[in-house]
Amino acid sequence: MERKIKAAEVTEDVIKQWKAQYGKVFQFKAEDGKTAYFKQPDRKAVDASFAIAKTSPVRSDEIIAKNSFIGGDEEVITEDKYFYSLSRYLGQLIEVVVGELAEL
Numbered sequence: 335m336e337r338k339i340k341a342a343e344v345t346e347d348v349i350k351q352w353k354a355q356y357g358k359v360f361q362f363k364a365e366d367g368k369t370a371y372f373k374q375p376d377r378k379a380v381d382a383s384f385a386i387a388k389t390s391p392v393r394s395d396e397i398i399a400k401n402s403f404i405g406g407d408e409e410v411i412t413e414d415k416y417f418y419s420l421s422r423y424l425g426q427l428i429e430v431v432v433g434e435l436a437e438l
Contacts, residue, residue: 370406
């Protein structure tokens, strides 16, 4: 497992590298300064998250958070007080494009 970059080590160059590697990069910052960075989750993680969502919504969010975490303060995903706040925003990591299906 690769070492995650700590929040204090994140620079504009690191963010540029992440964007080149992952596309979009998201930042979560708690009011006390704890900061974590996320990429969009992959399809496998979204599928696993949705499969368990009805029986364990917290576990569902953990799957998305852990799959998407690319660096920063790990406390954001490991400590409840941060995780519960982050959970409100995890759906924003999943990008969808609106489209239509028409019978021809």
